[in-house]
Amino acid sequence: MYKGMIIAIKNTRISFLFLFFLLSLFVPLFAQAQNESTSSAIPEQIDSYNLFWPLSAGKTEADSLYSLKLFKETLVGWVTFGDTKKVDYAILLGTKRVLEAEKLLIDGNSELAIKALGQAETRFGEAYDLAKKAHAKEKFIPKEVRRDRVVNVRRLVGKLKLGTSSEVVTALEKVESKVNLLLSDYLASSKTKTESLISVGSH
Numbered sequence: 001m002y003k004g005m006i007i008a009i010k011n012t013r014i015s016f017l018f019l020f021f022l023l024s025l026f027v028p029l030f031a032q033a034q035n036e037s038t039s040s041a042i043p044e045q046i047d048s049y050n051l052f053w054p055l056s057a058g059k060t061e062a063d064s065l066y067s068l069k070l071f072k073e074t075l076v077g078w079v080t081f082g083d084t085k086k087v088d089y090a091i092l093l094g095t096k097r098v099l100e101a102e103k104l105l106i107d108g109n110s111e112l113a114i115k116a117l118g119q120a121e122t123r124f125g126e127a128y129d130l131a132k133k134a135h136a137k138e139k140f141i142p143k144e145v146r147r148d149r150v151v152n153v154r155r156l157v158g159k160l161k162l163g164t165s166s167e168v169v170t171a172l173e174k175v176e177s178k179v180n181l182l183l184s185d186y187l188a189s190s191k192t193k194t195e196s197l198i199s200v201g202s203h
Helices: 002-041 048-052 066-078 083-106 110-136 147-160 166-185 193-201
Strands: none
Touching: 048 083, 048 147, 066 083, 083 110, 083 147, 083 166, 110 147, 110 166, 147 166
16 A cells, blocks of 8 residues: 555656656747747837937927028028939938928927928929939939938838827828838839949859
8 A cells, every 4th residue: 555655656756847847848938939029029119310310300390490491401402403412302301301290299299290291291202203304314323312311211100100190190101102112213222333243243
């Protein structure tokens, strides 16, 4: 009888040890999977200051001197010559409007933010039309355009769409549409000159 009890106790201990061994294997794996899924769910951290430096929102339409800012931009536009430079300047102005919209949203002024986004949409649409005309005349030089600004605007727009009103999201999506067209049709990522030479030399 005692031998049977001893054997049973030994078997129970072995079972507990085996169970503990299995838990020690699978618990860390489960925790790692949980951490990976959590980290993948965290949205990309977008910092407009680092993305667009030295550009910043500056004055917005909520400020009394905003009209002076627009007047200065108009003057610079008048003395900007060259088809590609005009495209780049329109992109610059569109980027500024998006940065202003971000600042206005942070300040809780959705109405003026939507207005700024409408102006950004207009500017990026203007950049597209200018690029189209310059391309038709074979005078468009993509490498002279700040493509990175357009890409970063798309990233910032994606961030701003999170946790905002449907009206703001609609305005952001209109900007995003213009930006995507510009990138796909005239500012698509291409090989560098060095990569092109390597490619030619390999044939």
